Amino acid sequence: MSGREGRVADLESGSIAFGAASTAPSTIVPGSNVSMDVDVDISQTRKSSTINDNLGGGAVDVDIGSEKLVKCPTSIAVIEEKIQLKQEEEDEEWESDPANARNWSTHRKWISMAVVALYTLIPPLASSMMSPGLPELAEKFDIHSSTILAMTLTVFLISLALGPLILAPLSEMYGRTWILHVGNLLSIVFNLSCAFAPNTAALIAFRFLCGLSGGAPIAIGGGTVSDLFAPRERAVAMGMFNLGPLLGPAIGPVAGGYITQTVGIKWVFIVIAIFCAVGSVIGIPLLRETYAPVIRMRKAQREGNEQKAARAHPMLIQARGNMTKILWINLTRPLEMLFGSFICFIMSLFMAFIYGIYYLMFSTFANLFSDTYGFGPGAGGLAYIGLGVGFILSTVWGARGADALYKYLADRNGGKGKPEMRIPSMLIGSLLVPIGLFWYGWSAQARIHWIMPIIGTAIFGFGMMTVFLPITLYLVDAFKFAASALAAASVFRSILGFAFPLFGDQMYKVLGEGPGNSMLAGLAIVLGIPFPIWIYYRGEAMRARNPMTR
Structure with a gap:
């Protein structure tokens, strides 16, 4: 699976959080090179998410609950970069964290x-x-x-x-x-x-x-x-x-x-x-x-930051949605x-x-x-x-x-x-x-x-x-x-x-x-x-x- 396909799959499962918490996602206009902050609240796993990616250069439709966002392929790269930077920032902070x-x-x-x-x-x-x-x-x-x-x-x-x-x-x-x-x-x-x-x-x-x-x-x-x-x-x-x-x-x-x-x-x-x-x-x-992922997850949960908790230990968050599959993979x-x-x-x-x-x-x-x-x-x-x-x-x-x-x-x-x-x-x-x-x-x-x-x-x-x-x-x-x-x-x-x-x-x-x-x-x-x-x-x-x- 390519990095891009992996990110799309993660969005589909609702396992990725990025950006600061917001009350509603922003819209990205098809064909535009400008993207605004978008936040998918992974804590709301009860909402269904579907992604239809037209790799021929068309738009990507993201349906989260009742909200529908239309993104161009360029915006996916921006989102991926933002996710990566956020993860690297948190990993760097963890290296010097006394809880480590x-x-x-x-x-x-x-x-x-x-x-x-x-x-x-x-x-x-x-x-x-x-x-x-x-x-x-x-x-x-x-x-x-x-x-x-x-x-x-x-x-x-x-x-x-x-x-x-x-x-x-x-x-x-x-x-x-x-x-x-x-x-x-x-x-x-x-x-x-x-x-x-x-x-x-x-x-x-x-x-x-x-x-x-x-x-x-x-x-x-x-x-x-x-x-x-x-x-x-x-x-x-x-x-x-x-x-x-x-x-x-x-x-x-x-x-x-x-x-x-x-x-x-x-x-x-x-x-x-x-x-x-x-x-x-x-x-x-x-x-x-x-165990670092568990310590990081618990610390983020004490801070009330569920999205950061999910980034710290995505395996456990995914298991909540499909326990049998995740347990089988791990066992x-x-x-x-x-x-x-x-x-x-x-x-x-x-x-x-x-x-x-x-x-x-x-x-x-x-x-x-x-x-x-x-x-x-x-x-x-x-x-x-x-x-x-x-x-x-x-x-x-x-x-x-x-x-x-x-x-x-x-x-x-x-x-x-x-x-x-x-x-x-x-x-x-x-x-x-x-x-x-x-x-x-x-x-x-x-x-x-x-x-x-x-x-x-x-x-x-x-x-x-x-x-x-x-x-x-x-x-x-x-x-x-x-x-x-x-x-x-x-x-x-x-x-x-x-x-x-x-x-x-x-x-x-x-x-x-x-x-x-x-x-x-x-x-x-x-x-x-x-x-x-x-x-x-x-x-x-x-x-x-x-x-x-x-």
């Missing part, structure tokens, strides 16, 4: 970021905290199938994949804050339901609902980072956001092992519900809306990004593959360290510490290193940063992931001292975090709708996180720990080295051809 989340004080930004990080930590913690108690769960509910037992753990990830598809686009319509709060409150209810589930089917159903509500911070947190921080300042905050989804599953089993051993698996879910409650007590009074956007952009697809695939291996480790650690090294449920949780150490070290080093490298490359480019400047730091992690897998697999195969496979998982964890951070930053920098882009990646990785543990035991029984992890390492090299290098050189040209990217 990027202009908040450093203290306020990091308080908001800490709340989001806390919310983001809890669902991944819940996803794996029950894993050391799987043997007790099998005995309690008389589960004999390893696949069904694994499903009680991993069904959480299926709903964690579905949640962002709904919640991320909704946050780009209605804002971030209350979706985060409501999701956390629902998690309290669903985790308590898991604690008192009467049978396997009920437990699986409530675990599914836990993942659905827990998807809110996973879907929205990266968008909040984008709201609060400019690209050159984003890496440390994004590292904090990424730490939750990666560190949570690693420390969850450590706590879960001792809880299961001392008071039973039911208390694992009760403790998670308590964590959620504490998060709400801290988060509800401290976290404020960060399908993450999938459109995933399958309509090769960059989004390949980055998300590599992230998902590593995440699948991560959850494969969770589902097999208990048996490996119990059968090979004689760990009990309490000590078995210590097997996950290597991953946690790797994640923390990578966050401390990787976030600052990624920021420094990005600024260096941007300065060499005249101070202008590009999303592709995130790729070089990612390649370090792409090398460490297979190294960690080789180390972990073959030391376990050879039954060397238990610290050796744990060191291997630490190397893997360091590499995994070093991959996740640049990919997340790239998606936020490159795509217009950051939350939807991250939701697309979250969907992919959660699906593989669910699927990989289902075949883990069978794979290791057939191949063994060494060859099995070597095969995974080889696939990680194929996905993690050539494709990112190619995107580094060709990504900018590919983005220029895709309307979803910046």
Whole structure:
């Protein structure tokens, strides 16, 4: 659609406001080069508007309610220019507006970021905290199938994949804050339901609902980072956001092992519900809306300027007239990004593959360290510490290193940063992931001292975090709708996180720990080295051809 046709369509839908408010539109004489101020009051959406454009040089008839205006094509260009100038003026004012989340004080930004990080930590913690108690769960509910037992753990990830598809686009319509709060409150209810589930089917159903509500911070947190921080300042905050989804599953089993051993698996879910409650007590009074279009719209509405409110957030105004259509467009956007952009697809695939291996480790650690090294449920949780150490070290080093490298490359480019400047730091992690897998697999195969496979998982964890951070930053920098882009990646990785543990035991029984992890390492090299290098050189040209990217 051309720019001119787009403006006409917007006029037709009544979604554009321009000029100062007036009581009646002015008339533009056909054939005249002089146009007077014209104002279409978009708040009066009950009035019908029709436009008949004769592109052969004739007049354009605009019928608004009972008033009929006749405009020549020249006047449309004047109107378009006026709209553009008004929008640019308001955008420029917003850049320095104290209400803009990027202009908040450093203290306020990091308080908001800490709340989001806390919310983001809890669902991944819940996803794996029950894993050391799987043997007790099998005995309690008389589960004999390893696949069904694994499903009680991993069904959480299926709903964690579905949640962002709904919640991320909704946050780009209605804002971030209350979706985060409501999701956390629902998690309290669903985790308590898991604690008192009467049978396997009920437990699986409530675990599914836990993942659905827990998807809110996973879907929205990266968008909040984008709201609060400019690209050159984003890496440390994004590292904090990424730490939750990666560190949570690693420390969850450590706590879960001792809880299961001392008071039973039911208390694992009760403790998670308590964590959620504490998060709400801290988060509800401290976290404020960060999404710019929603803040601008609310501010204009407080001023009584409905036209300015519509310009600030036209998507929501349009939704009032056709809610079903607008919701469909927004809810399908993450999938459109995933399958309509090769960059989004390949980055998300590599992230998902590593995440699948991560959850494969969770589902097999208990048996490996119990059968090979004689760990009990309490000590078995210590097997996950290597991953946690790797994640923390990578966050401390990787976030600052990624920021420094990005600024260096941007300065060499005249101070202008590009999303592709995130790729070089990612390649370090792409090398460490297979190294960690080789180390972990073959030391376990050879039954060397238990610290050796744990060191291997630490190397893997360091590499995994070093991959996740640049990919997340790239998606936020490159795509217009950051939350939807991250939701697309979250969907992919959660699906593989669910699927990989289902075949883990069978794979290791057939191949063994060494060859099995070597095969995974080889696939990680194929996905993690050539494709990112190619995107580094060709990504900018590919983005220029895709309307979803910046």
